[in-house]
Amino acid sequence: MQFTDVVQPTEYLVPPRKPEEFTDPLLSLNAVCDFLSPGGWFLKLAELMLPKNPVEWAQEQLAGDWAAYAKCAESWQRMGRACGAVARNVESGGRGIARTWDGNAAEAALLYFDALRKNLEDVREALDRMGDEYRAVAQSISLTGQAIGGCISAMVDALVTMSITAAATAALGWTGCAAAMGYAIGAMEAQVILKEWQRMTRLIGAAQLAVNSGYAVMGHIGGEVMAKLNAFPLPRAGYDHPAV
Structure with missing residues (x-):
């Protein structure tokens, strides 16, 4: 008998499209770089209070x-x-065999093809879960980049305020209460910068944990797929139907 596929598996094997609802994590950082140079004096001021240049550090972490x-x-x-498409074709072929072939050999063949179909369905489900894990990791990194971009923007705002206050204090020759207010504002903005830095480090730590967890799940899923493929028995030899 002639077998006809009910679906073409190759229809699914095409290049992936641009991911929807995904933003490159470096875009938010690049937006800051468009405003000021990461190696410029402005962020050098931040380095006086922080272990590293916040923009360069974030770019390294999210590269x-x-x-x-x-x-x-x-x-x-x-x-x-x-x-899954191959599984459907195997199932369709099995139904065709059942209509035209009887006997012990036919029953054994049908059991084998049904087991193959189930194995392919299991692999389909595993690969689908693998895709979900990749998407979850990518989305986590994307959101982290956006959040860190917000942290750096807050730092920049604080640096601007500090710079303006320092310049005004010097230019206007503030003394007494006015000078004290200027220094207090500077101290408050310094606290903002330190707070945002701490938030950045926590965000990177959480993202790394998400990546590591995702990789652990992916490794488990990959092991499942390989176990199913390696455990499935292949026919030892071709079968010659006596009537053919």
């Missing part, structure tokens, strides 16, 4: 082609759909 990483989520799921 990578995260847009390409986010695309992997769809690639994994497309491969899963291709496996």
Whole structure:
């Protein structure tokens, strides 16, 4: 008998599209760099209070082609759909065999193909979960980048205020209460900078934890897929139907 596929698995094996609802984590940092040079004197002022230049440090922590990483989520799921399509074709072929072939050999073949279908469905589900994990990690990094961009913007605002206050104190020759107010404002803005730095480090720590957790899940899923593929028995030899 002639078998006809009910679906073409290769239809799913196409390049992934641009990820939706994903923002490159470095875009927020690049926006700050458009406003001022990361190596300029303005952020050097921040380095007097912080261990490192906040923009350069954040860029190092979030470096990578995260847009390409986010695309992997769809690639994994497309491969899963291709496996699901092969499973549907195997199921359709099994129904055709059942209509035209009887006997012990036929029953054994049908059991084998049904087991193969289930195995492919399991692989499809695993690859779909793999895609979900990739998407979750990419989204976590994306949100972290946006949050850190907010932290750096707050630092820049504080630095601007400090600079203006210091310049006004010097230019106007403030003394007494006026000078004390100027110094108090500077101290408050310094606290803002330190607070935002602490928030940045916590955000990076949480993102790293999310990445590590995601990788652990991905490793487990990958192990499941390989175990299913390696455990599935392949036919030892081809079968020659006596009537053919």
